[in-house]
Amino acid sequence: MTFAFAFHLFLHVAVPLAVAGLFFRPEFRRASLLLLAGILIDVDHVLANPIVDPDRCSVGYHLLHHYWLILVYFVLALVPKTRLIGIGLMIHIVLDWLECIR
């Protein structure tokens, strides 16, 4: 595992926790769990070969990282009842996308 990839994985944990701590402090435990759940969409990597390729852009490639689904995640972030799940998914997509433009 390269340092860059390890740092990417670290951000997938650190950024949701930071957002929960900064913006959802009264419900930090619940918010951090729901925001961290955004990482679960990476289960779609098992359908890819190889499962992990640090040089591949996940956004638009993997099943749960398709552009039309990103629109769904965005809408989830706008609806109060699904806001935390949606924000967690959008954080995940943005972090993956940052890997594509470096």
Ligand SMILES: [Zn+2]
């Ligand atoms: Zn991903």
